[in-house]
Amino acid sequence: MSRDGFTTCLWFDGQAEEAAEFYVSVFKNSSVERVAHYPEGAPGPAGGVMTVEFTANGHRFVALNGGPQFTFNEAISFQVFCDDQEEVDHYWSRLTEGGGEPGPCGWLKDRFGVSWQIIPERLPALVGDPDPQKAARATQAMLSMGKLDIAALEKAHAGE
Incomplete structure (x- = not known):
């Protein structure tokens, strides 16, 4: 290595x-x-x-x-940026299998307690849009989700 x-x-x-x-x-x-x-x-x-x-x-x-002295918590997480919904679904499914826990806003814990953020590549542009209304709608949609749904985020951003 x-x-x-x-x-x-x-x-x-x-x-x-x-x-x-x-x-x-x-x-x-x-x-x-x-x-x-x-x-x-x-x-x-x-x-x-x-x-x-x-x-x-x-x-x-x-x-x-190392032993039981230290455990994982959400203070550290790994971000996985995904090209499309298929990738989001894949990583969400694999990382929660066997006892992992889904969380809010694209976060999850795997069965070992390690925190992950499964993020569509498009998300930062949607929630960071210069139009504050579009950004707010996308952000509110994201906050209501566990696993992120790209189509629903896009629709919220567009005001649909």
């Missing part, structure tokens, strides 16, 4: 390998690069998975089995 740029470390309580394999299955341009195990005398169980280095959608991650 290249050390250029940034690598995001995700702290898990025994689920690092399962999570890495899940994320690699959800996103294109993804792979598991390396699995490291706890040696004798380390704080984790000897031979158990300590870290998993992986790439998901071209972004580098390390999944660490």
Whole structure:
């Protein structure tokens, strides 16, 4: 794994390998690069998975089995920009499967508690329109949704 740029470390309580394999299955341009195990005398169980280095959608991650001390919350989330409704539906469905939780305004938590924002590429232009009435209608529509519906956002923006 290249050390250029940034690598995001995700702290898990025994689920690092399962999570890495899940994320690699959800996103294109993804792979598991390396699995490291706890040696004798380390704080984790000897031979158990300590870290998993992986790439998901071209972004580098390390999944660490660090224990129960820390958990995920919405203060950090990953934004996935989508070209069309099919992509929005795909990521929403995959990331909520197996115990994930849908949230408001395109947000969700996956089964590991990691927060994601599934965003149509068109959304920033709709809610940031220079016409304040169009922007307000699109924003109100977005605020009423869980998974974002591009056609409904476009209609609201147009005043339909």
